[in-house]
Amino acid sequence: MRLIIAEKPSLARAIAEALPAGVPGQDGALMAGDSVVTWCLGHLLEQAPPDAYDPSHKAWRLDTLPILPDRWKLVPRAKARAQLAVIRGLLKRADTVVHAGDPDREGQLLVQEVIEHLGWQGPVARLLVSDLNAPAVKRALSRLEDNARYAPLYRAAQARARADWLYGINLTRAWTLVGRQAGHDGVLSVGRVQTPVLGLVVRRDAEIRDFEPRPFFVLWADLVVARGRLRAWWVPGEGHSLDDQGRLLERAPAEALGGRLAGAEGRLARLETRDRRQAAPLPYSLSALQVDAARRHGLSAKAVLDICQRLYERHQLITYPRSDCRYLPEEHWAGARRTLEGACGEDATLRGWLAGADFAKRSKAWNDKKVGAHHALAPTGKRADLSRLSRQEADVFRLITRNVLAQFYPPLSTREVKAEFAIAGEVFRARGQEVLEAGWKPLFTTRDEAPPLPPLTEGEPCRVEEAGVEDRETRPPEPFTDASLIKAMMNIARYVEDPAIRRTLRDSDGLGTEATRAGILETLLERGYLAREGKALRATRLGDALIASLPEAVGRPERTALWEQRLSAIAEDGDAPAPFLDALVEDLRGLLGHADAERMRRALAGARGVEVPSRGRKAGGKARRQSAGRRTGGKTSPGGARRKRGSSS
Template sequence: MRLIIAEKPSLARAIADALPGNSKREDGAITVGDSLVTWCLGHLLEQASPDAYDPAYKQWRLDHLPIIPQQWRLTPRPKARGQLAVIRRLLKRATNVVHAGDPDREGQLLVQEVIHYLGWKGPVSRLLVSDLNRPAVVKALAHLDDNARYQPLYRAAEARSRADWLYGINLSRAWTLVGRQAGHDGVLSVGRVQTPVLGLVVRRDAEIAAFQPRPFHVLWADLAVEHGQLRAWWQPGEHHPLDDLGRLLERAPAEVLASRLPGAEGRLARLETQQKRQAAPLPYSLSALQVDAARRYKLSAKMVLDACQSLYERHKLITYPRSDCRHLPEAHFALAQRTLQGACGGDGTLRQWFTGADFTRRSKAWNDRKVGAHHALAPTGTQADMSRLSNTEANVFRLIVRNVLAQFYPTLEFREIKAEFEILGEMFRAQGREILEPGWKPLFTTRDEAPPLPPLREGEPARVIDHGVEDRETRPPEPFTDASLIKAMMNIARYVEDAEVKRTLRDTDGLGTEATRAGIIETLLTRGYLIRQQNALRATRTGHALIQALPEAASRPERTALWEQRLTAIAEQDAVPAPFLDGLVTDLRELLAAADAMRMREAFGNAQGVEAPARTKRQAKGRRSSGPRRSSNGKPAARRRRSNKEPS
């Protein structure tokens, strides 16, 4: 009997539907012919708590740290024992096992750790399903692989799980304990990804708070030329007071020139035209989709992820969504017209876009060399019943289909024009863009382009018909939003100061993964470190204080981004995990040595930021005026122990 273990029930049902023969449901499984299909419910197992290694660790004490397991243990999640018992029972009937976790690092870990935990010693095959439609699953079942090929992926995921435990347990306990010594009541959780993400927001908020606006001034002139009118802007020379961006810092020079402009005549001294072509944006990765959906529809990253999961699992309208790839397999090109015809059939906007597509075109989106474990998000070809989709699901679905359809539209072609006019011995500049071929652009925007400049020729006369001096101010950086924070996590090298590390990180995936970035933001919101103000993400007072109290290395992105690089080396180059974990333990000891109650007390005293709403401030319960009663070794007194909940 073959036992197929899927990552989740929706995948198990899709596999059962693709197997030949009649299916029969039983407790926790589906029988189809000589195969049994069962499932996990996400992670059935988790890293054991510290007190599983030593009961003394149930008390939080600084002198226990760092806690470093010698033999790692897993324990069933509280709600998973029933399904674990089902899989244990089914393994006794199995002659071989098929691992059907999602095709990524966590999917490999999630099922394989269950197989190991339950003691299976027989053969294991690997089933990779990225599309829940029946033809795709049938094809995947016909191409099972040896699970041994995916051990590097498993070792990387296992190393990630253990490293996160070491980092989170030890640093969260340390800063919670010194926080209590400083009078803060509650758990202060520290994580290898969430804390640097919080650091990004805290530092941006600090830049905004410290920003001092500076006035600057601009002078414009409306010019009559041979074939129309245009507006040009004065370009003051270096002998005027300018900032580092060339902006005029004093109004007087602009006023002096403005007084001479009425009726002044000049000529077009320099005309530069450049014809450009721009290919359509590639199909989406999850993070790129989250960025666009946040900008267009004001959706949070989690809302986009949830919509994608529903479109994938429930409606079977899109392929596997948690992908970091923006390319498609070359074999998909031949099927694209039929797939998109099905995908567009249930929506008027999509049908209209489909009729304008030219399926003889082939963009750079189809490239096997750039497709790894996953390919870009794409429609499966199933016709959507839009009445069954929520508004969010429908909007996200249209975005995904649109970006694939755009590959069959012409390239956007336009002409960029820069014109420099000499008037009264001063230079005025006008810029414009003329669309030659709109190509794919109408699929992405309904806004009209700014009117192009009139036809121009170098040397033609120009006359001033109007002018004005405007007073402006420099603006502070924009606060982070879901879109910009996800983009920052994707492109973390921009926020790294060390030139060598910046070069190293430029080609890596950044902070977190496609599957975790939305959850990281939601975790910071839930724990009261961030708050949403309209569309902006701002750090709370607690968030500011935690970042100020931690060593800078714990709140900056370099460490965790390099972690991802090392984990990738384990997954893709079969590197050994031990040096990575040993190096982490060395780092932990240095970080723990910096835990200091006085610094924490000063951080809370100096902390800026908004207060979190009461619904997210579970940590604020209890006494505040004098802090919790505590014993001589720095741990909370006995009556406080109930609040020592490990951060998840």
């Protein structure tokens, strides 16, 4: 018997349906000829708790840190024991095993750790499926590879999991214990991803809090030209008091010039026009969808993830949602009309968009070279009855379908115009944009664009009809929201100064993964480190104090980049994991040396975040009532919440 072990039930079903002889099933497996297809449920195993290595580690004590396992152990997750037993029984009957985890680092780990944990010694083949479409799965089944080829990928994922355990367990215990000494009787969770995310919010809040508005002044002039009117803005030159962005810091020069502009004549000294064609936004990855759904519908990142899971599992209307890819397999293009006709159903909005689609067009969204473990979110083609969905489910489904439909619309074509006028010896500028062809744009907004400039000819005369001075102030940055924080996690390189590290972060997936970002935000909220103020996410006093008490490097994203460099070298160049883990242990020893009760006491006293809301207060109250010294620290991941695949919070 050939046993195929898939990463998840949906992949197992797709594999079984691509095999001959149908799919009569049994509990935990699907039969297909001489093959049996079974599955994992995310991670069936997790890192053993500290007391599994030494019972004395059940008590949290500073003098036992760092905890460094000599021989790493995995234990079954509580809800996975039944499925693990199914796989164990099937392995006893198997002649060969096929590893069908996702074709990425975490997918390699997830299935292989089960195969090794259950003691399988026979041959293992590797099945790489990136598209659940039946023809694509059949092709993948026809070109199985030797799983040994992917050993470096497995070693890299295993090293990441162990490093996260070392980092989270040791720092969480250390800061919890010094927190107790400083008067905070609760768990202070520290993680490689969650803590830098908290650091982003703490630093943004400090920027807002410490911001000092500065006044500046602008002078406008309404001009009459040959074929219409427009508003232009004075560009003050050298000799005036300007800030680093060229803004005028004194009102008097603007008033003086404005007083002599009425009726003044000038000419259009310089005219620039540029035609631009902009392709439609690509289909969504999960994070990109979370950003848009937060902006358009006010949905939290977790709400979007939960909605997508329902659309995928319960309603079967969309493809696998936890994807970091924004491209689709090339073979999907031929069936796109049928898929989208089913997706649009009888919904008036979607049918209206469908009517404008030209299915002869082929955008850059269909690109096999850009498709990795998963492809972009897309409708499955199942007939959609949006009246049976909740309002929020329908909103999210429309967004997903719209972005695929938009690939069959023409580009947005615009003409950008920049005009520079010479009046009274000074320079005035105006800008405008004319839409030449709306293309895909009406699917995304119904707002009217700013009016274009009237037709202009370089050298033509102009006359000032009216002028005025406006008093303005510089503004602080906006507080983070679900949308902007998810976007910051996706594009974390923007928050790093070192060019080499910035390049690494641009090449990696940023902070967290598609599967974990929403969970990281919810974890920070549940633990009372963040709080919602309307749509804004603000650091609480506890979150502010935690970042202030930690070494600066722990609350910044650079460590993620450095880890990714080392893990990529393990996965791609075959480097040994041991030097990476040895370096981490040395780093940990240095960080643990900064665990100081007095520093924590000052941080708690000086914290300036917002008050913990009732939700966070409830969680924090429970933590405060439990003595940190009595917590096992091992039944959960470092910091308390169980983690799904790929999490390093």
